[in-house]
Amino acid sequence: MSTSGREQADLRGVRVLVTGATSGIGRAMAEALVGAGAAVAITGRDLARAQAVAAAMAGGSGRATPVAMDVRDEEQVARGVAEVLERLDGLDVLVNNAGVGMRNVNPRFLTDPQPFWKVSRRAFEDVIATNLTGYFLVAVAVVPHLLQAGRGRIVNVTMNHSTMRRRGFVPYGPSRAGAESLSRIMEADLAGSGVSVNMLLPGGATATGMIPDELTPEVRERLLPASVMAAPILWLCSAAAEGVTGERIVAAEFDGWLEEWKRRAGSPAARPPGSEGG
Structure with a gap:
């Protein structure tokens, strides 16, 4: 179970639960993990869709298991x-x-931003319920089992800091800011337990279903591919990341981050560098 940089990871025997794994960056991460040999739970609201996505991953060295959630x-x-x-x-x-x-x-949030006072309470609560409360609920259900095992890892996907203060980005921005705060507190609460907590973000607008249809071809060409998340999630699930916790890793800058981490990891007093870009 090891990887470094862009080398192929061997995650045979590693068991991973990926929420929202039926599309976008969740699916990209799940595909990479299955390809590296991990046993991956593919979760989503629609079981039939999760089953179809899991079936599409058959043939990899790992195993994809669909679960409704x-x-x-x-x-x-x-x-x-x-x-x-x-x-x-x-x-x-x-x-x-x-x-x-x-x-x-x-639907036109990039070209026609809506001020916060025009956002309905229901729309606000729906986004918070998934992007923040959802992280909390799944972690609460999983952590007792990790603590019992005396080891485990949590990776919370987040977004650029600019997203958290951008005009017209209520409630998405606050939901991501809350998830970052939650991650920091989770890491502090779990300190010394053997359970690590790290954050991972793409590092820019990513080509997923969250992007509006009206973007010009020129803008679409600048979008990051969802696969940008593959290398860092493989590393975070590998033996190479043992003991790494409290980090915020920007996927688009992962190679540079990893080289810096390698330089500092040799010092007993050094912690892996924070990756605060984005």
């Missing part, structure tokens, strides 16, 4: 996590990724 629903989360633990025979890594974007609130 709406992260907004505490009972569904509890049932889903219990199913994952049973079908994967335990769990090593939680990747909190399920999220909804501004497109659900304002």
Whole structure:
């Protein structure tokens, strides 16, 4: 179970739960993990879709297991996590990724931003329920099992800091800012437990279903591919990342981050560098 930089990871025997794995960056991460040999729970609100996505990953060296889970629903989360633990025979890594974007609130959010006072309470709460409360609920269901095992990893997917203060980005910006705060506190609460908490973000606008249809071809060409998340998530799930916690890793800058980490890792007093870009 090892990887460094862009080398191929060997994650055989590693069990991973990826929320929101049926599309976008969640699917890209799940595909990379299965390709590296991991056993991956493919979760999403629609079981049939999760089954189709898992079937499409067949043939990799790992295994994709579809599980229905709406992260907004505490009972569904509890049932889903219990199913994952049973079908994967335990769990090593939680990747909190399920999220909804501004497109659900304002389909033209990039070209016609909507001020916060025009956002309905329901729209606000729907985004917070997935992007923030969902992270909390899944972590609450998973952490007792990781603590019992005495080890485990949590990776919370977040976004650029600019997204958190951008005009017209309520409630998406606040939901991501809240997830970052949650991640920091989770890491502090779990300090010394053997369970690590790190954040991972693409590092720019990414080609997913969250992007509006009206973008020009020129703008679309500048979007990051969802696969930008592959190398860092493989590393974070590998033996090479043992003991790494409290980090905020920008996927688009991962190679540089990793080289800096390698330089500093040799010093007993050194912690991996923070990656505060984005």
